[in-house]
Amino acid sequence: MARAENSGDEVSSEPPPRRARGGSVTLRDVARFAGVSSATVSRVMNNPEAVSEQLRARIEVAIKHLGWVPSAAARALATQRTGTIGAIFPTVANEHYASAIQSLQEAFEQQGYTLLLGCSEYETDRELRQVRKMLERGVDAFVVVGDTHRPELYPLLEQRETPVVSTFNYSAKSHVPCVGVDNYRAFFDLTTYLLELGHRSFGMLAQSADSNDRARARREGVRDALAVQGLGMNPAHFVEGFWSVNEGRRLFRQVVDSPKRPTAMICGNGSFAMGAMLEAMSCGIDVPREMTIAGFDDFELMAELPIPITTVRVPSVEIGRKAAEMIIAQLDGKQVESLEFRAELIVRASSAPPPKKR
Template identity: 35%
Template sequence: MTIHSNPTVDDVAKLAGVSTATVSRCLNNPEKVLVATRKKVQVAVDELGYTPNFGGRYLASNRSRTMGAVIPTIENAIFARGIQAFQEVLANSGITLLISTSGYDPQLEFENIQALVSQGAEGLLLIGTARPKKTYEFLKLRNIPHIIAWNHRRNREHLYVGFDNHFAMRELTNTVLNMGHYRIAIIAGPTVNNDRIADRLSGAQDAIKKATGASLIIKFSHSNSSPILAGQAFEELMALEIRPTVIMCSNDALAVGAIMRARDMGINVPDDISITGFDDIDVAEIVTPSLTTVHVPHRRMGQAAAELLLSIRAGKTDQKSIKLETRVVLRHSLQTKK
């Protein structure tokens, strides 16, 4: 087997009988090259199986054509869907996605961000607002364009593409209250390093505070979306002498866990107790009873984040945060309380 290093612009140029500059132009600004020349070059490129060397390209142009995303985990439908859309939009502009997962650990997120930046990421997609100051300082120091998604804040220091978790949960809670529920329990993942859950919780509390005669119990699950732990929490709530009339879960995965445990325990949802979720993932429709939840436009969020990052890259300077709307989806797991 002959050892042959990858073809370079020089090889292509020689084969096509043009200069390296022309080859480069064919690749980057084809409109500046005569169609006939372009064709010759294309033939040479195909024949050699040439693809530009990234290092050389990046070094010469100072552009990596790469964007990074640091998310808690891909193994969660809500992130998977948004990231998929994010990647699609980037790919349409010839940008490759660098991906990294932090497992909800802010320190690991920081290291991942550094790694992605040193890999040349031209911009970053980050989830939520909960991270140490040093992370933001690093982003500022290195002047890295970044989008904070899955949540929203009014401040103008960062760009947000997300929705108002607090508001959405308040809306859902109001719906629940209006349906006559008065003893509300919440099963929530840990709020440490998770502003989305913290916001949802405070949203529910807000609504309940304003309602008269409604009470609240909060149970924390030890994992953000473990159906099994949610089942455990559900059991504890059912063991109470005065049972809640409704259990609101901080996301659909927990709600599904609660519903499953109810089924195992012979408790009827929603006749004996109502349950709600948050996110509107696929399972919400599949589970029995189907889940009342808050619909979140994950795909649009990913798309919008990518578009924002691309327009910053293109030099547009006055970008604004984007707030997406959510809506309560009524299904069978929530029932009027008589």
């Protein structure tokens, strides 16, 4: 039997357990095998700096030999927390959502939390079902996207005193703490930039706004910026659809096949912008001499196309990291305030004055 260090640990006189399946091994078994108390094993797991390196190594050998995995159920019973955070995103195929998810995971891991991910596919009913399932599993808090949800979602979380942070949008009217950009302001400013170049005829490839408040805010930003100049958009030049590069190509073709094509095409997301650029090249449209194309998201490929695309950049990594900080602060009983990140306009080769102004 290994001797206990001078730490006040009681050495068990029972024989060490045989190596068994991890599910049948307990913390007490590990303590007996290492010749220490159960409290010492707990201390090594929760605060390893509090014990000597030699003692920590001995316990780690016991854990490895026995294949022990701490019981999440036991920990949850003791702390009233499961150490898991739920995150519901519309999709993981979007480059910026993927970056934010990775940032969230890294930040939560550093604080000892595990991220549990759901994908709603922009369906609010599906999102609510996923939230309920995660609540059944005892998640401690939630990260969601935007502010368009089933009306019972936020009251449900409030009733259960479950912290939540909304991401990728900023609004002073948000019902919960939020972190992101003001999508309305981002597209108002983008449209103003194109107006300053001299454009007066605009088209827009808009993402469906049925369950997407960010897409709705972007189209309103475009319309209001035009209205300030006494302008509107030809109904034939405003089209909407679900996001994808292929959809962007189809919608772009629909607009340019209409009479008197616009000189500036604003795309509501990065996939539409890349689809529009590819279709413009296929149609033989000279970008930006004949038409300016501008987009959103700033996906990596947008800067690598033969004609790099002017776009609005969203700091997705920073949004994910800050959302994690806000969640952890709430779990620690602190009050948090919403935070707005500034969307950045990245001007590239796809934008120029219209032909008559050149």
